[in-house]
Amino acid sequence: MDQVIEMVIRDLLLRFILGGSAVVLSYVTAQRLPWKAIGGIFATFPAVMVVAVMMVGWKKGSKEAAKNARGSVYGMIGGLICVMTLLFTLKTTQNWGISVILGLLMWLTSSLVLAHR
Template sequence: MNKSSQDYLLRFLVGGSILVLVYILSAVLPWKTLAGMFAAFPGVMAAAVILSGWRQGDGAAADTAQGSVYGMVGGLVCVIVTVLVLSLGGYWLLALAAGLVAWLPSSILLHAIVRRI
């Protein structure tokens, strides 16, 4: 197995393990609001920082963590849009789709704003 294949396998295992653990916690916790907090756990960011730090060092891990700020703010926009559409009586799948569509542009917009400051 070459280095690239190993990286993909490791990313899958680390990221997947984190997501499974978070899902289990959210499923077994009796307090659904707390379970929702675990559902928002930044597992992909954690896996990305772990793997970039392991393969490329502290600088790459820091860059990955810093870049994830934009995605996490976009995540907040995603949640707000999803909750707003649901509160207006929207179907849950439509609400989720609207939130996910809002995520990327809001993340890119924040990055563009920060770069101009």
Template sequence: MLDLFVRFLLGGTAVMVSYLVTVLSPWKILAGIFAAFPAVMLTAVLMMGLASGSVKAAKIAKGSVFGMIGGVVCVITVFLSLQLSHQWLFSILLGLVLWLVSSIAISAFKEKLLNRSAARA
């Protein structure tokens, strides 16, 4: 239960700060920067580190690389889709789908490369 509370507290705080920056900041680019704050990844690494130690926390951090690369795909997709369609809901949904697909594809590609390297050795 403590794990859920800490995740809720950290994630909620990150979302709240991002929103406040969006509303209060005269520099709207800061809103986008704060919107990309990796709160979920940091919380997952923190909680895994506390529960199971640094080795497992490092595995979570390593895996998050694929999600963050997918995040870049998501941002580019949403940006371009908004420019072309002017439909924010469609753009967000398309970005989320491509985030998931690209994250899984990149992870699978890396695994395939590692298996190929191991087979050669």
């Protein structure tokens, strides 16, 4: 039992380090680049998906990692819908808080709808 808990803690720590490092690197890159469009591209680096695929690959092999990667397509399409919603709402309301909340709700809703089709 202790060995299982130790493995779970080690996995979570590894995910935290890899995912967190990717997010920080993406943020720093986005802030340092003079071209805002390129900075925005780096700001959307799919760190969580990459780390999830890596962890599944290490634990269960390439076939399971491929299934995980294919499943991430729903979230990525949801991400596009989130960004489009956020941009539209931000332009019309000039309220970034409402825009972010609405964008995230649209991401979750559209991703779940796509996954259940």
